[in-house]
Amino acid sequence: MRGRGLGRSRLRASDLVQLGAHGLRARPVRAVLSAAGIAIGIAAMLAVIGISTSSQANLDAELDELGTNLLTVSPGRDPDTGEVLPLPRTAASTAARVDGVDVVSATGAMKDVGVYRNERVDPAESNGLALLAADRDLLRALRAELSSGNWLDRAPRRYPTAVLGERAAQRLGVTGPGERVWIGDRYFTVLGVLSPVRLTPEMDTAVLVNAEAAERYLGYDGHPTLLYERSPDALVETVRARLPRAVNPENPQHVAVSRPSDALKARQAAEASFTGLLVGLGGVALLVGGIGVANTMVISVIERRREIGLRRALGATRRHISRQFLVEALLLSALGGVAGAVLGGAVTAGYAISQDWPTAIPFVALLGGVAATVVIGALAGLYPALRAARTPPTVALSSA
16 A cells, blocks of 8 residues: 555745745735835945945045145143143244155144124124135145135235135135135235145135235234145154154154044044944844734734644644745845845935945945844744644634
8 A cells, every 4th residue: 555645745945935925915015014124124224334334435535535644743732831832933844854754834823813704794703714824835735726716826925815715715705716805904815715625624614825924914923833744655654753853853742743644534433433333223123123024923823823724734734834934934024125225225325426425335234134134034933933833723723
């Protein structure tokens, strides 16, 4: 009689996928809503990671263009009194003699002189602008560009002329070269407007005048408040160590040297920490989505007791039933994961394009996000699958 009895019940992988997909198609609205929870969590995580990575890529590109070899030299403070000790008037010229220095330029702040659109403006409305006496090599040292007009060297140095930072021009209502602004007790003719200077954002709110004109008309004392220095990349640290003594031989300890690109990288690191927090929130959303999948599957098991009982009566084993509901949960999570990956990628691309950044989404994050949804789907579907498998066929049919 061998071979005449019922063979061992078998359920192929393709049958499992079809059964799982059928379960989702039978309740499309519920499936979409459950998958939406997973999708939102993955989309949030990928968008945060993608935007952060795109920002980093943009910063790296800007640093490649602007260079990381810019050093700034500023006055230090007296450790006993806390007073700022001014740099010598000869600071720029002595710094230029340091071996390895390519270019040095100085600016001197004049804090007691305001800049206004005209003489009728209330002196209290200073717009938060900084008035700086500038050397003619400042543009070369900063690798800055003019969005319009010309630099200060296009007019005799004793003439009352000015160049405005981008925000300074906006706040003063200056639309282009040829207009005038009121500085001190006279009008200065605007020669040009700077483009945004990423490495030295203080230039965006600055009003720059010739050092000679500043001494003649505005009482500038000739002591620079900040030096900008460029040197070959390989010599930056060497020059950095030599600058304090070159700038102020008597009190080199009162000179501070910094690297603006380090500040940008530090800010990026701080933003990365914030990104980690947002990714954590995205993980919480993903967990909530997984709970939603588990809830959906539990309800599905309860509602489909008749189907479970009938399949068990026709020969389906507990393993077949558990695999069916587990695959259904995996398909539900995978659907949400793919939708979330697409949505997160679209959000990242849209934001990066709006900011004129390169779009960068780590492939590892994309793959890891989808894989995480599969893992969550497996965990979320495990209990409902086991519950369905343990339901006796007689109980399932009688309670249906």
